[in-house]
Amino acid sequence: MKSRLILAAILTVLAAAATAQSISQPRIIVAISVDQFSADLFAEYRPLFRAGLKRLQSGIVFPDGYQSHAATETCPGHSTILTGSHPARTGIIANEWYDQSLERADKKVYCAEDPTVPGSSSTNTTASAYFLKVPTLGDRMKAADPRSRVVSVAGKDRAAIMMGGHAMDQVWFWNGKSYVTLRGVATPAPAIIAQVNAAVAASVAKDEMPVLPEACRSHSHAVAVGDKSVGVLRERKAGDWPAFRTSLAFDHATTDIAIGLIRDLHLGQGAAPDMLAIGLSATDYVGHTVGTEGAEMCAQLLGVDENVGRILAALDATHEPYIVVLTADHGGHDLPERIKVHGVPDATRVDASLLPANMSKRLAAEFNLPDPVLLGVSPFGDIYLARTVPENLRARVLAAAKSHYLAQPQVAAVFTADELRRMSAPAGPVDEWSLADRFRASFDPERSGDLLVASKPYVTPIVGFGSYLATHGSPWNYDRRVPILFYQPGIAGFEQALPVETVDILPTLAALIHLPIPTAEIDGRCIDLDGGEGHTCQDERR
Ligand SMILES: [Zn+2]
Numbered sequence: 001m002k003s004r005l006i007l008a009a010i011l012t013v014l015a016a017a018a019t020a021q022s023i024s025q026p027r028i029i030v031a032i033s034v035d036q037f038s039a040d041l042f043a044e045y046r047p048l049f050r051a052g053l054k055r056l057q058s059g060i061v062f063p064d065g066y067q068s069h070a071a072t073e074t075c076p077g078h079s080t081i082l083t084g085s086h087p088a089r090t091g092i093i094a095n096e097w098y099d100q101s102l103e104r105a106d107k108k109v110y111c112a113e114d115p116t117v118p119g120s121s122s123t124n125t126t127a128s129a130y131f132l133k134v135p136t137l138g139d140r141m142k143a144a145d146p147r148s149r150v151v152s153v154a155g156k157d158r159a160a161i162m163m164g165g166h167a168m169d170q171v172w173f174w175n176g177k178s179y180v181t182l183r184g185v186a187t188p189a190p191a192i193i194a195q196v197n198a199a200v201a202a203s204v205a206k207d208e209m210p211v212l213p214e215a216c217r218s219h220s221h222a223v224a225v226g227d228k229s230v231g232v233l234r235e236r237k238a239g240d241w242p243a244f245r246t247s248l249a250f251d252h253a254t255t256d257i258a259i260g261l262i263r264d265l266h267l268g269q270g271a272a273p274d275m276l277a278i279g280l281s282a283t284d285y286v287g288h289t290v291g292t293e294g295a296e297m298c299a300q301l302l303g304v305d306e307n308v309g310r311i312l313a314a315l316d317a318t319h320e321p322y323i324v325v326l327t328a329d330h331g332g333h334d335l336p337e338r339i340k341v342h343g344v345p346d347a348t349r350v351d352a353s354l355l356p357a358n359m360s361k362r363l364a365a366e367f368n369l370p371d372p373v374l375l376g377v378s379p380f381g382d383i384y385l386a387r388t389v390p391e392n393l394r395a396r397v398l399a400a401a402k403s404h405y406l407a408q409p410q411v412a413a414v415f416t417a418d419e420l421r422r423m424s425a426p427a428g429p430v431d432e433w434s435l436a437d438r439f440r441a442s443f444d445p446e447r448s449g450d451l452l453v454a455s456k457p458y459v460t461p462i463v464g465f466g467s468y469l470a471t472h473g474s475p476w477n478y479d480r481r482v483p484i485l486f487y488q489p490g491i492a493g494f495e496q497a498l499p500v501e502t503v504d505i506l507p508t509l510a511a512l513i514h515l516p517i518p519t520a521e522i523d524g525r526c527i528d529l530d531g532g533e534g535h536t537c538q539d540e541r542r
Helices: 002-017 039-048 052-056 074-081 137-144 157-164 191-204 214-219 248-264 282-290 295-316 336-341 356-367 391-407 417-422 435-440 502-512
Strands: 028-034 060-066 096-098 108-110 150-154 170-174 223-225 228-230 274-280 322-327 374-376 381-385 411-416 451-455 481-487
Touching (some): 028 074, 028 137, 028 157, 028 295, 028 502, 039 060, 039 295, 052 295, 052 322, 052 481, 074 157, 074 502, 096 381, 137 150, 137 274, 137 502, 150 157, 150 248, 157 170, 157 274, 170 248, 191 248, 214 295, 223 336, 248 274, 248 295, 282 295, 295 322, 322 502, 356 391, 381 391, 391 411, 391 451, 417 435, 417 451, 435 451
Parallel strands (some): 028 274, 028 322, 150 274
Antiparallel strands (some): 060 481, 096 108, 223 228, 322 481, 374 381, 381 451
């Protein structure tokens, strides 16, 4: 508690020291999420940025922000950015989880689906904000003044939906072949959508050899990973739609839509402030497919830099005051084979015995029960006891499962749902949270597993060498730490490596437009961006 007070004091002093330049009340609030843009990637590549990410660094820079919770995946992460709440409150505990009460045969649910739509399943989803339990900033702006417009564009449906919320005026995301919108959002598609879809189709129809930027030469080294090789740029073959997602063209297309909507909807020129959320997703696909430390990621991040520059130029052209916040839904790290080369000998892939299906078979044999006994999406995180396990055996099977997990050298800790239910929500500086605190911040008693399994650091939960070689999702800081940058033209910039959280973004932005947010409804707190004249947090209801 003491260090929390010190943190508050430092923030106030910093804001006061910032200068006398006041922040203008924005007419457009823009939130940009760069999927898997870890604090480590920001630190590594920031000297190379020449465009938008360079300009944002002249603003307010928190290089070590936090996605505080344990389940560092895309859906939970995006659900924190504009709700002010940890996944325990947003209800978005993972990208996918199990709901054994569902009527349908498929008991796995996708975070951004509506399972009540007939025919919807975890693989054939109907995109929706159904599972998001709280309002977003856009929802709150619209409730305060229905003339506010909420626009969300992303490479992933879950990014667009979790940042946009329940009452979006426009929402566009990539579905694998084109940018599409949600069912039920009755709007004629703006002209920019057809233009971008046509341009993407034309680009995918051709072979494309990416050009290695000069600044990325030192990153270009081939590394063998299973039967593959990563680290150097490769040609994208005509017709390879999945490869489009790891190409520079993907974020470029998403950015084109965002810019087109800023222009054509005249964002910022209505009677009330507007909200624009932008999810740049390609960085995540690059990280998963080829890892984070090769020429591919270097080229990708220089592409993000350029796209952010284009977004800022489009905002400048409105001549309306705006504020931009840029962050990430989670961090990430490199593939274990290259981490090993770079000095962490423990980096490894998960042992197949930890796959939920294998753990389940083992328990089925031990207790003479029909398989599955356990259900889980991934070796770590939420593990569910099957409903078919009889009542009189449930406690014993769960205890056996816990002890099997704990006996495995790749497992750091196992928490039961009961243990987490009894804990109070974590408080205090997020960089001092225990492992249990991190899991508690992801825990929803209605949705979470019966067991929550934590890996040891640098255990990649991918057994072999499929289309994904690297990932995130762990409770460790390389997956939790993300940059948080605030920018307005002329803003008095400063930089502090303070453990602010992505849940602090909502109250910070809301204060700038004098939108009251009852403290009890959120987990974050307002960061004073301007202590000179403005004291931007003064309206905060505490
Ligand atoms: Zn992600």
